[in-house]
Amino acid sequence: MSEPTPDADGESESGWIERTVHRAIRRPERLYRVLFYVAVLGFLFGTLFPLYWLLVIALTPRELLTTVGLTPNGFHWQSFIEVFEVVPFHMYVANSIMLALGTTAIVLVVASLAGYVFGRLEFPGRRPLLLVVLAISYFPPAAFFVPLYRLFAGNVSLLGLSSPNVLNTPAALLPPFTALFMPLAIFILTTFYAQIPDGLEDAARIEGTTRLGALVRVIIPLSAPGVATVAVLTFIYVYNEFFFSFLMTSGEFTDWSPLVYGIRNYQTQYTQLYNLMGAASLIGVVPVAILVAVAQEKIVSGLTAGALKE
């Protein structure tokens, strides 16, 4: 990267610089290209270095963990096995994945209907309802927490029936996750559905298809990229979620506690296990890293096609 002009090899140092400067003045395109690749490398370093450094920490033997620099002080790959022996970390990751899949399924079905209605139908109350959905996303998660906690703990009674205690089950986590990510899903799908030309739906209706038939056979297939985007985004967001994951579960993997507790268990119970924190963090990133690598087109082009195109 440091040599902007590969054909300048073999020149003396000062001659090389002079020639490069002359060339840059005469042909600025080349300079732009060099600057471009410098910027690319800069961003790559910035985004990847913290993850690389987790690997450095993970590979450093415990007794050498002081001011770990850019390379590991040793090569203790066994950390990646010890991680699972100290804490059943895989179970926490599995819990997170199950919760994320469940939330994604609910959000997809419900937000698709809403996105269709807001994107394609004109009816009184459309704007106020959209604003209600938007306003929900202003509230800090803490504003929902107390009533929901009491509800799920079985302390709310309606008509003499008290709610069942569902803490430490998915029933206490899926509803708040759904509420948190539904507004964004509705907004993305609204813009997606709004882009489908009216003519297609009209044609299907004239052919004698029913309303629901047109929705299922014409509209939903055409908005598949939007639906896939919402699925990927919701999965990643739930896997990311901290607030309710942290406060609604006990911390035991048998109680559906997700990744949050898997990672934090190394911090609270075993304060010295820095290398295992590093190893566990890296393992915890793997599922989303795979998803980003596989579905990057969905994440990027999905947003490109829908979320912002006014």
Next chain:
Amino acid sequence: MSTEPASTGTDSEERRRSGPIVFLTRWIEGLSETQYAYLLLGPVFLILGLVAIWPLASTFEMSLHANSLTEPLGEFVGFDQYVGVLTGEKELVRPLFDLDYPLQSAIIVTFLFTVVSVAFETVLGFGQALILDRSFRGRRWVRVAIILPWAVPVVIQGMIFYLMFDPSVGFASAPLQQLGILADQPLNDSASSLLIVIVADIWKTSAFMALLILAGLQSVNRDLYDVAEVAGASRWQRFRRVTLPLILPAVLVAVLFRTIGAMRVYGLVVASDAGCSTVPTLSCLVVETLLSTNQYATAAAIAFITAVIIGVFVSVYIVRYAQEVV
């Protein structure tokens, strides 16, 4: 939509059939557009009603009552909780707004965090978006690398920066301490912790900005660049006169989303081990008031004050956004 395999029947045949599905289909056909819209919105508002609107209403009700340890709701006190919290009469875990202790006041800390991190994220995200908008060899993998931090779970993001800035394990604190930027125990010092949390947030969410701005960039009609080039516009002029005005709406929406997100920050503060007592953001204040002092009515009032602050902060954008989305 017919249940029979031979569904090639004409309208008149269809009408002769009966059964719940056909009945349902015909009933839906008979609805007006408004009724149909509300029918399809049913599930959304059922779910949002149960897990968002009811809890919010219930929280609001709590905020109008006194704290009570025995009863679900204390005595009705109207807006006394709000008055107490806003005037500073009510003793909180951390002050809401106190100029004598700026880095201990929730509003100032949240505001600093939001403004600084969103500003840096916008600039960096813009840079990343400009790179991703060009085609070059290996772009696919550069894009994966740039998006990756955004997908990293908050708890892991916090862990990374906790380890990096921990004076005994990490390498990042020592040079910054020599420059006098960080304190001896950075994660116990408000200014240092705030800085670390901001850096961690910029690392993770610049990519989100980049994606939304990239979406704006890619919706720009490429012909406009050709026209500008033919007209003799320089690279900078093309950027300044063509790109910037066209993607400004996308940038504004991205800033809106990030501002709402940044003002609700909680997980990062806890996960990075800075802790709510060192970096008391508004969300932190709600949780701490609730869990450490058990004053849930006061916590409810702070939660609503937070929402109002967020609402005011972004109302400029809502007006814009509401006009654009329709």
